[in-house]
Amino acid sequence: GEDVEQSLFLSVREGDSSVINCTYTDSSSTYLYWYKQEPGAGLQLLTYIFSNMDMKQDQRLTVLLNKKDKHLSLRIADTQTGDSAIYFCAENPRDSSYKLIFGSGTRLLVRP
Amino acid sequence: GAVVSQHPSRVICKSGTSVKIECRSLDFQATTMFWYRQFPKQSLMLMATSNEGSKATYEQGVEKDKFLINHASLTLSTLTVTSAHPEDSSFYICSARDRGLEAFFGQGTRLTVV
Numbered sequence: 001g002e003d004v005e006q007s008l009f010l011s012v013r014e015g016d017s018s019v020i021n022c023t024y025t026d027s028s029s030t031y032l033y034w035y036k037q038e039p040g041a042g043l044q045l046l047t048y049i050f051s052n053m054d055m056k057q058d059q060r061l062t063v064l065l066n067k068k069d070k071h072l073s074l075r076i077a078d079t080q081t082g083d084s085a086i087y088f089c090a091e092n093p094r095d096s097s098y099k100l101i102f103g104s105g106t107r108l109l110v111r112p
Numbered sequence: 113g114a115v116v117s118q119h120p121s122r123v124i125c126k127s128g129t130s131v132k133i134e135c136r137s138l139d140f141q142a143t144t145m146f147w148y149r150q151f152p153k154q155s156l157m158l159m160a161t162s163n164e165g166s167k168a169t170y171e172q173g174v175e176k177d178k179f180l181i182n183h184a185s186l187t188l189s190t191l192t193v194t195s196a197h198p199e200d201s202s203f204y205i206c207s208a209r210d211r212g213l214e215a216f217f218g219q220g221t222r223l224t225v226v
Contacts, residue, residue: 040220042116042118042205042219042220043156043217044217045214045216045217048214088156099158099161100146100158100207102156104155105154
């Protein structure tokens with residue numbers, strides 16, 4: 001089946017690292033994505049990882065993928081107040097005509 | 113990255129009327145476009161997938177006669193909410209995909225039916 005789960009809320013202090021977790025159930029997914037949504041806006045792609053990789057780093061962002069446990073995480077180093085937003089992970093099941101299945105979203109609040 | 117423009121960003125309409133939302137890919141050809149609906153503090157729910165020149169594929173539970181999707185060209189898809197009711201009030205987001213891996217999202221349309 002297709003189901004993506006995330007914790008709903010995370011609060012961190014400015015300068016600390018944030019780790020947002022996601023679990024998915026469809027092992028056929030070839031790509032997994034992280035999107036950021038600011039209030040009243042569309043989604044911005046942050047990064048994505050291919051299923052045969054276990055880590056990808058892009059500046060302050062690090063994505064870890066544990067395919068055995070179907071667990072994906074996004075680490076934001078040196079979190080800033082501008083990082084406050086909702087973060088969605090999404091999977092792209094192989095036989096789904098490229099549609100994305102989104103998690104419930106994690107609201108990240110960065111405290112000064 | 114590529115730009116997807118969604119219009120209007122906000123619309124208020126009377127119950128029983130129809131509303132059209134446009135989604136344009138500005139600098140690439142979108143072979144596939146997706147329409148999502150997002151309720152407050154919830155995730156995006158895929159409504160339908162449209163491929164240029166063919167009928168849209170609707171997700172289970174989405175009324176195709178109520179949510180009309182037209183993808184007449186490689187740069188434009190429209191979603192028409194027909195005979196809108198207050199329960200149709202929501203945030204509608206489109207995304208467009210070329211032949212690559214990334215789906216680009218529009219800014220979203222806040223629909224309020226009064």
